[in-house]
Amino acid sequence: MGRHIKAIVESSIDKKEAKKNCQECQTPCRSACKTSMTVGNLVCEVKKPLGKWTW
Amino acid sequence: MDLVKRDWHIFSVEGEYFLFNSLGSLYQLDEEGAKAVESLLKGSKDPCIPEDVYEEIEEVLTPYDSFNIQVYDDLTLKSLCLNVSHSCNMVCDYCFVSHNLSSSRSMMDLETAYRAIDFLIEASKDTKNIEIDFFGGEPLLNLDAVRDVSIYGKKRAVEYNKNLRITLTTNGILLTEKVLNLLDELEISVVLSLDGGDKVHNIHRHLINGNDSFKYILPNAIELARRREYGGYYIRGTYTAKTITFSETFKDLIDLGFRYISLEPVVTTDENLSIKREHIPILREEYKKIAEECLKSDVKFFHFELPLEEGACLPRLTRGCGAGIEYMAVTPTGEIYPCHQFVGYRQFMMGNIYEKNLNKELKDRFKILNNIDSKPLCKDCWTRYLCGGGCLANNFNMNRNITEPYEIGCEIQKLRIEYALWLRAKRMEVKV
Numbered sequence: 001m002g003r004h005i006k007a008i009v010e011s012s013i014d015k016k017e018a019k020k021n022c023q024e025c026q027t028p029c030r031s032a033c034k035t036s037m038t039v040g041n042l043v044c045e046v047k048k049p050l051g052k053w054t055w
Numbered sequence: 056m057d058l059v060k061r062d063w064h065i066f067s068v069e070g071e072y073f074l075f076n077s078l079g080s081l082y083q084l085d086e087e088g089a090k091a092v093e094s095l096l097k098g099s100k101d102p103c104i105p106e107d108v109y110e111e112i113e114e115v116l117t118p119y120d121s122f123n124i125q126v127y128d129d130l131t132l133k134s135l136c137l138n139v140s141h142s143c144n145m146v147c148d149y150c151f152v153s154h155n156l157s158s159s160r161s162m163m164d165l166e167t168a169y170r171a172i173d174f175l176i177e178a179s180k181d182t183k184n185i186e187i188d189f190f191g192g193e194p195l196l197n198l199d200a201v202r203d204v205s206i207y208g209k210k211r212a213v214e215y216n217k218n219l220r221i222t223l224t225t226n227g228i229l230l231t232e233k234v235l236n237l238l239d240e241l242e243i244s245v246v247l248s249l250d251g252g253d254k255v256h257n258i259h260r261h262l263i264n265g266n267d268s269f270k271y272i273l274p275n276a277i278e279l280a281r282r283r284e285y286g287g288y289y290i291r292g293t294y295t296a297k298t299i300t301f302s303e304t305f306k307d308l309i310d311l312g313f314r315y316i317s318l319e320p321v322v323t324t325d326e327n328l329s330i331k332r333e334h335i336p337i338l339r340e341e342y343k344k345i346a347e348e349c350l351k352s353d354v355k356f357f358h359f360e361l362p363l364e365e366g367a368c369l370p371r372l373t374r375g376c377g378a379g380i381e382y383m384a385v386t387p388t389g390e391i392y393p394c395h396q397f398v399g400y401r402q403f404m405m406g407n408i409y410e411k412n413l414n415k416e417l418k419d420r421f422k423i424l425n426n427i428d429s430k431p432l433c434k435d436c437w438t439r440y441l442c443g444g445g446c447l448a449n450n451f452n453m454n455r456n457i458t459e460p461y462e463i464g465c466e467i468q469k470l471r472i473e474y475a476l477w478l479r480a481k482r483m484e485v486k487v
Binding site: 003004005006007008009010011012013015016017020021022023024025026027028029033034036038039040041043044045047048050052053055 | 073074078079083085087088091092108111115116117119127134183184186220222224242246283286289315319355357360361362364365366367368370371372374376377381394395438442443449464468472475479483
């Protein structure tokens with residue numbers, strides 16, 4: 001750990017699996033927002049299948 | 056070291072500095088580190104900052120070239136919002152649905168609903184995970200349709216080797232034990248609209264006769280939460296200019312026993328209720344308080360749940376909500392709209408469930424808008440892979456133009472994300 005910068009979460013293009021596009025994740029506005037759109041809240045179904053509930 | 060400017064965002068919370076990268080990385084900086092990164096983002100090193108600070112930053116931050124993501128044209132429909140009832144047993148001050156409740160038929164019949172399911176199954180092609188959402192009006196006024204359509208949808212999904220998830224958005228008035236049993240049995244996730252404790256909730260959410268609604272909803276909501284301790288529901292409240300101190304609302308909802316909570320800003324042109332620029336500093340403080348509250352407990356505040364590692368892949372994050380392409384809404388008479396918020400605006404009607412051909416011009420228009428890089432104000436914004444370019448319906452509702460961003464919505468999104476990231480950093484500290 002450095003003195004001036006500390007990584008909390010490290011991501012990269014590779015980690016974001018740039019070539020994947022399985023389209024199996026949820027549609028974001030069918031969520032608990034309903035009036036604002038948030039793709040950032042989506043969970044990848046490949047990395048973490050959601051089970052029977054929407055959340 | 057060259058940093059791609061549009062991908063980095065420095066922000067501070069309570070004197071601590073953080074650096075976020077649009078690909079999902081998050082760093083904490085000290086003041087000198089923050090100044091060094093700021094200088095790099097401006098294009099040159101600051102001679103007042105010692106070289107060893109830059110060396111340390113260059114060791115940690117992985118440089119990469121600007122990248123382009125392939126735009127996918129083969130998107131399929133995978134989610135339908137079924138407005139099974141355009142009637143409602145409540146009248147709420149900010150309701151965006153009220154303009155279309157005068158429809159000639161207020162309840163969706165089974166034939167229309169079954170056709171909608173068949174339409175979804177067919178249009179979703181090879182996509183395995185599909186979704187329906189019962190919406191309204193109040194969908195529980197058409198409980199028979201909710202039950203029969205869920206059973207039919209699950210049966211059809213099995214036949215086509217698909218996984219159907221179902222959600223229902225309700226005001227909770229009719230959420231009796233019998234209904235809860237049915238929703239549990241059919242594995243229907245529930246969004247229950249509750250604006251807070253009795254005083255806050257009753258400000259905007261009234262029964263049709265004008266009376267307060269809170270006392271009729273609360274016992275049902277508590278029972279829902281009791282049954283679903285580990286997920287399957289969200290309490291969803293709307294805050295307005297009149298209920299702007301919503302961190303208190305958040306605490307009230309926690310005290311009532313709820314663990315999955317979403318509080319959303321109202322989107323309205325009503326001067327008395329709308330969120331205005333002068334509210335932004337208040338909202339910053341409110342979201343900060345909610346983040347602090349989340350740090351103390353296991354409560355999930357919907358917009359603070361940013362799964363940076365387990366989140367969607369980059370191609371998905373470069374697209375918006377999918378309205379009009381991956382997601383559509385169906386009215387009781389079978390009309391198809393790009394999403395539930397466009398229902399009733401005839402210029403956005405895409406077709407009818409009884410006629411399979413959708414309006415191609417409208418579909419193409421939404422397809423272009425679904426690409427984040429198609430939006431001049433979004434393509435260089437650091438939040439673009441978290442907000443997906445915002446809500447097109449909000450743009451329309453506020454500006455009567457789906458391509459003109461709702462600026463206050465953008466401001467709220469940005470500060471909300473900053474506190475979500477701060478919470479993420481703090482939770483990591485707690486874990487250590």
